[in-house]
Structures are given as C-alpha cells and as structure tokens.
Amino acid sequence: MTEFAPPGTRYCALPLPFAMKRGGALHGARVAYETWGTLAPGADNAVLILTGLSPNAHAASNDGNPEPGWWEAMLGPGKAIDTTRWFVICVNSLGSCKGSTGAASIDPATGEQYRLAFPDLSIEDVARAAHAVVDALGIERLACVIGCSMGGMSALSYIQQFPHGARGHINVSGAAQALPFSIAIRSLQREAIRLDPHWNLGRYDETHYPDAGMRIARKLGVVTYRSALEWHGRFGRVRLDSERREDDPFGLEFEVESYLEGHARRFVRQFDPNCYLYLSRSMDWFDLAEVGGGDILAGLATLRVERTLAIGVATDILFPLQQQEQIAGGLAAGGADAHCLALPSPQGHDAFLVDIERFAPAVAGFLARL
C-alpha cells in the first residue's frame, strides 16, 4: 500500500530476510526516503533525519516534489539544515504507511495485507531500516543524525546499534525510554481505535473504517502535542460564530473544539490505523536502559557519538524536558561533548515544527560547529 507516499518518494530494499527485534522477519520489505543536496566525494557530509510517528519522508520540497514538506522552514538552501552544504536524507519509518513496509503493506507470503500479522515493531527495527538506506547510499558514517520526537528514540537506537555511525547527533524533543504518562496516553489512543467496531481486529476497509477511533486518537494526540499555555493565549474561551457552531449542547462551540476537529479531519483517512497501532506501541517498548543493565544513564553512556545537542521545551508534557536533559547527561557520561538546550517555546511537544525562530538557530549553530 503506497497510496500515502507522496510523489518523488524513493525506495530502498531491506536486506532479506529482515529480522525483527521482537521476533519474526520481513521478506521483500523496503523503506521510503527522500534526499536533498549532494553527497560529497568523501561521503562525509550526510545528515539523516528520523521522524515522529506520522510524517512521511518529504521533510521539504525538492526536485522530486516541489510541495512544501513537514520541516520546510528548517531544511533547504541557506536554511538551518543547509542543503548547499549537507546531503540530507529523510527516511519514512519502517512500519509506517507512507511508503515504507508496514501493517498496511502486502505480505508476500499471502498476497494479502499484513494487518495484525505484521510482526511486532520496535524502535530498534526502525533504526536498522534507516541504516539500510544510509548503507545503500554508500555512506559509512553520518555527519549527523537528527531525530524528532519518536525519531529522537530512533536516532538514539541508530547510534546504539551502529557505534561511531554518526559523528554528531541532534535529539529534538526525544527520549531514551518511554515513561508511564506517555504510555498511558498512547495506550488510550490505541484503545480508542481498537474499541471502534469498524476496526474489526484490523480487518477494516474503506467502507467500514474506524473513523471514530482514529478521530479520538488524533485529537488526543493534538492535545498532548501542544500546551495549555499556548492554547490559553491562542483560543481563550472564544466561541465559533453562529454559522460554524453546531446546534447541539455537546456539539462544536468553542474555537478549541473546532481546532481539534480540523486536525482530526485532516488525519483520519490519511494514516493507516493498524500502522498507527504498531508505531505507537514501538515507542512504549523503547528503553535504552536495556543496554545499561537496567539503568538508563548507563545505557546512554554506552553510545558512541562525538557531539550531541538535545533540545527540549518546558511545556512539552509528552516528552518532558527532563528526558532531553537525561539524554545529554547520559551521552556526556559516555564521553560525548553533549549539551541540553531548553527553549522557552510555549507550543509544547510540537514546538520544533512551529517555533522555527528558536529551533533554527539552535540546529544551525550545532551543524556549523560540526
């Protein structure tokens, strides 16, 4: 199922069979990616971007697709991630439905969609699949691996599994392990999908589709991606005008309700529900303490990377600032030149997508010193 992959997407076949961390293997799997800029003769100017749960590989406009990407303001000629200097790769996570193999893909063994027959997905698998792209492009060592949100987990796993595979690392609102509040939120999002009768144990189709569950999952996501502080200033108690208001005491009445509604409408049929479940659960399972004898700082200290910048914001309730401080602290304990930068963005977890004014100088400054 490639329908959600934007035009211009490129594909990299994974080594076959591709063994999954928690058991099982994929045959004939692939990951989608896009690139910007030119790889230097020594292949020493490559920057890999690993994404959050929902984005595709189209981080910014390029020759293959002139449409703006999800990090358009950050990536391009002369921008913070300057594509006149860096050869940038963005990989769509294994398990996603945006071109990479996932639960919505055809299982070659049966000729049918995997659905719940897809093996358990882990962040470690996502990282290894991204490494396959880097490898196929002839890059032995990245100049930098940048991971945002879930991608921050994938980037740490990349460095853990491929020691010295990257000189630098920027962790943007990421985490080295999932904590119970975030697990609870994601568990609830998954339950909303799984309780939708149209989910039907993963056997939905376009006619019988778990719209209701996906709506709740997305709206709950948006609630946790932003911050109460931002919404207080942005929406306050403003009501919809009478034309947009629903004539129902429980219908859309406040601007904030309409805002969530817009997000849900744009998402529900654009992301495969089963893929959502797999990617969501992979984050719960992620825990670098596993490689540190049960200790998260010890786990981080085993990673080999020269320089790291962990960026976080105090208003993030999903990947709270303490987690970026932990990343910097643990990597520093392992010998890296690692720092944490706390930005005063009001926008919560999503700040890296919108508060470009603060994030761009941080990212540009780090890359300039690499």
Next chain:
Amino acid sequence: MTEFAPPGTRYCALPLPFAMKRGGALHGARVAYETWGTLAPGADNAVLILTGLSPNAHAASNDGNPEPGWWEAMLGPGKAIDTTRWFVICVNSLGSCKGSTGAASIDPATGEQYRLAFPDLSIEDVARAAHAVVDALGIERLACVIGCSMGGMSALSYIQQFPHGARGHINVSGAAQALPFSIAIRSLQREAIRLDPHWNLGRYDETHYPDAGMRIARKLGVVTYRSALEWHGRFGRVRLDSERREDDPFGLEFEVESYLEGHARRFVRQFDPNCYLYLSRSMDWFDLAEVGGGDILAGLATLRVERTLAIGVATDILFPLQQQEQIAGGLAAGGADAHCLALPSPQGHDAFLVDIERFAPAVAGFLARL
C-alpha cells in the same frame, strides 16, 4: 433513577418550577444530600461541601450509612472538617445520577427518562439547587462553602448568586472559568461517548450501553486527574507479571495500563453516560467573567465573602495552579481576606483526595480561624 444513590441519602425538593439558566425549567426536581454533626441553635456552624463531577453526597460515613465516603479522611469527629463543631452538608450536584435529578431521571411530563430532553445544565443551576438544600435546612448564612474541582466552580457561583451567603470559602483545585486545555479534554471525553454506537443519541439501555465510550472518557479523566511526576515514581516502566499480561502486542502489558483499566471497570456502569455529558459541558460553559463585564478578575471582585482560602497544586494540569491564584487575587480585589496556598503534592488534580497529609492541615487551619 435513584439506583446510584447510596443508602441513607436524603432528598430536598427544588422549588417548582426550577428555572434553568440557559432556558427551560425542571418540575418536581430534587437534589440528594447528606449531613454530619448538629446544626447550632443560631444555625451559624454550617459548612456546605460541593463536589467534583462524579462523587455522590456520601462524603464520609454517618448514621445513615456507615460505609466510608469519598472524603472520609477529611471529614468526621476530630478531623480537619470536625463534625463535633460543624454541621456539614454535602450536596450531590443537580444533573448527576447519584440521587439528584438529571438526564437519567424520569421526566414527569412524559413518564420517561429525560435523556437528551433534559435542559442545558449550568454550574449556576448546580449552585442554586445546593442553595435550596441550605435554605430548606433553615440556614441563612453558611459558615463556609467548600468546593472541590467542579465543586470549586459551583461554590464560586453560590457566593456570586447569594451575596453574603457564606462567611468563608475554601476553593480546592477549582476555577473561576474553564480554559481551552480543559475544554479540549472534556470535549474529547464527550466525543468518545457520543461516537460509541451504543450511545445511540442518548437512548442506550443496560443491554446496549456505551461501555467503550465511557471507558475512554474515564481513562482520559484519570490521566488528567493525576500527574506524570507521580506516575513516574509509582509505575515507572514496570510490567504486569505473565499471568496478568494479555497475549496481544496492544493488550495490557504495563502496570500503568492495568491501573487505568481498573479505574475504567469501576466507573463505566456506575455513572450514567448522559449525566456525564451534561455535567462535563456545564464546566466548559462556566465563566465568572460574565459578571465582570468580560473580565475574570472583575467578575471575581463582585463576590462578597469575608475569608477565602484557595488551595492548588503545581502538578494539576486540569485546573492549574494559576486558576487558584486567580481566585484568591480576584476575591481579594473584592475586599475578601483571600489567600492562595500552593501545595507541593505530586498527585495532580486528585491530590485533595489522597494527599490528606497536606490538605487536612490547610483546611483545618482555615476553619479554626473562622
């Protein structure tokens, strides 16, 4: 429908017709309440407790019902709300299903349950219904009105509608208006119920009941009632043992998931879904700025009460500490001796139910000086 009212519940008929703020009127309506202690001859020792969304009037054990109540540790002989000194009344909110008239009650005009024919419920109606109980008990002026969570809104409305109706006021994790983050959370809880096919526009029965929607609503509630900090220390990443774990990659695996599951199971069939919708929406609509020409502090400053203590905790994401600071500031601007007490409880919005060690001395100290 009185099935959810505990034994020993007393009832007070509301004046008929009981006009509702947003239109419509109730005929033959009543509110449930319980009392503790003895009313002094001058009727000057009465303390009224107004509750959050879900509790009944059984705040503590008493002659009518020896079972522990929802604030058992706070209320009784020698406790913070000392029933040897105070005559305490706890009222079940109008619109609830715990004995008071609400959407689950029989509409005398039709002989059928109101369901969605129940008129719009507002916090102001809840406060006026509570006042009817106080009035029927022969109390002209309360010594203190204590409101927790939603009850903090109801208590402010009580004071607003009945100037000098209370000498003192303790606002526990309450708010003078709903802010967009809380509106968003409640909107999502209501949507989960309304999207459940078994909700059926409010026409469910015991066989076809919106269990799924109520589960999501309750779990989301619990997530926002507690705090990430508390859960980090309490659950960490602890897994269920193999006997309790579900054999499904998306099933119950982490302790925090099992904790939410327990809360959902205990709630789903114990609270009427339509009543939940009405009470939930009443909080969104509440805004004391309405009586302040659009300004919330001006609205609060119109209230007439001698002394006030607003208590909040920094880990509360649903009724954040700034809202209790606002209550104290606005009431002080109106001439009250009003203070805000920020407690370092890690338990978030629910702290007043569990962190008795911190809340009891605060409440006892205020009442002692009344």
